[in-house]
Amino acid sequence: xxxxxxxxxxxxxxxxxxxxxxxxxxxxxxxxxxxxxxxxxxxxxxxxxxxxxxxxxxxxxxxxxxxxxxxxxxxxxxxxxxxxxxxxxxxxxxxxxxxxxxxxxxxxxxxxxxxx
Amino acid sequence: xxxxxxxxxxxxxxxxxxxxxxxxxxxxxxxxxxxxxxxxxxxxxxxxxxxxxxxxxxxxxxxxxxxxxxxxxxxxxxxxxxxxxxxxxxxxxxxxxxxxxxxxxxxxxxxxxxxxxxxxxxxxxxxxxxxxxxxxxxxxxxxxxxxxxxxxxxxxxxxxxxxxxxxxxxxxxxxxxxxxxxxxxxxxxxxxxxxxxxxxxxxxxx
Numbered sequence: 001x002x003x004x005x006x007x008x009x010x011x012x013x014x015x016x017x018x019x020x021x022x023x024x025x026x027x028x029x030x031x032x033x034x035x036x037x038x039x040x041x042x043x044x045x046x047x048x049x050x051x052x053x054x055x056x057x058x059x060x061x062x063x064x065x066x067x068x069x070x071x072x073x074x075x076x077x078x079x080x081x082x083x084x085x086x087x088x089x090x091x092x093x094x095x096x097x098x099x100x101x102x103x104x105x106x107x108x109x110x111x112x113x114x115x116x
Numbered sequence: 117x118x119x120x121x122x123x124x125x126x127x128x129x130x131x132x133x134x135x136x137x138x139x140x141x142x143x144x145x146x147x148x149x150x151x152x153x154x155x156x157x158x159x160x161x162x163x164x165x166x167x168x169x170x171x172x173x174x175x176x177x178x179x180x181x182x183x184x185x186x187x188x189x190x191x192x193x194x195x196x197x198x199x200x201x202x203x204x205x206x207x208x209x210x211x212x213x214x215x216x217x218x219x220x221x222x223x224x225x226x227x228x229x230x231x232x233x234x235x236x237x238x239x240x241x242x243x244x245x246x247x248x249x250x251x252x253x254x255x256x257x258x259x260x261x262x263x264x265x266x267x268x269x270x271x272x273x274x275x276x277x278x279x280x281x282x283x284x285x286x287x288x289x290x291x292x293x294x295x296x297x298x299x300x301x302x303x304x305x306x307x308x309x310x311x312x313x314x315x316x317x318x319x320x321x322x
Contacts, residue, residue, distance in 0.1 A: 011303065011307045012300050012304050016127050016275065036311060038122060038306055039314060040310055042257045043252040043253055043310060044140065044276065046249055046250075046252070046253040046277040047256045047257055047260070048277070049255050050174045051164065051168050051276060053162070054168070055194060056177075056178055056182075057174070058178060060156045061153060061157075062159060063156050064152055064156040064157075064185070065153075066182060066186075067185035067186045067189045068152065071186050071189035071190040075190065083266070094231075095258050
């Protein structure tokens with residue numbers, strides 16, 4: 001196996017299971033590929049450890065409390081928004097029926113003046 | 117080779133005697149505030165770990181975790197115990213992360229400062245030509261964050277958290293073959309960055 005073939009395998013192989021026997025054999029003989037393998041393996045382990053390291057900053061009780069209050073606030077806001085929307089529709093409809101519609105009717109079909 | 121616990125080290129160990137997830141969710145659905153707190157206690161670390169893997173920043177992951185539990189509280193009534201609870205929660209995490217990223221991109225387009233460009237070079241810290249592990253870790257994190265969301269989550273769940281492609285496929289609601297394809301692409305993209313940095317390093321006369 002050449003260094004190029006070994007690097008190609010290193011580029012996509014799982015670091016959680018052993019490399020194929022030819023690649024492992026090559027890496028055992030080639031210092032450059034062995035180093036590349038070690039860097040990738042250590043890098044992924046370090047990245048995983050870094051991601052796993054920190055616990056969430058907020059404790060569970062506070063998080064639950066905030067989640068409950070924000071969620072119920074949003075629910076109220078949603079209900080208010082829908083109610084306001086419905087109210088606006090009703091107002092628009094009433095405005096049309098009471099104010100605008102008679103004028104439109106007059107404009108389209110004007111009352112005939114008496115000729116007598 | 118490494119052996120990490122599936123789900124990552126941050127995943128809490130739940131004693132066998134503990135109340136089942138389904139029971140806790142059922143009580144929370146019925147409006148029991150203590151049950152919701154227990155639910156948060158149980159899933160907080162897992163949600164945070166998923167979030168930090170997707171956003172790559174602990175402060176942002178805290179915000180995502182907060183938003184996820186707000187949404188879960190609002191949608192708890194919609195959960196049906198027939199599906200995987202992990203999968204359901206993960207979907208919410210993913211949605212929140214995707215929306216956060218969309219907002220960030222929009223903000224960036226509106227003229228905010230461009231994200232700081234980190235160095236793409238691995239440097240040497242000692243005469244023994246040992247690669248700086250911290251630099252490699254940062255390089256890998258940057259490469260991970262540059263991946264499309266699907267590849268990023270598959271790489272994190274499989275290679276960093278130690279789940280099998282079958283478990284990840286179930287969690288994400290995908291076919292195993294799609295998970296494997298995304299994993300293949302993600303590994304290739306991340307390791308190409310590291311290997312090319314190593315190439316530069318190899319020519320370094322240090």
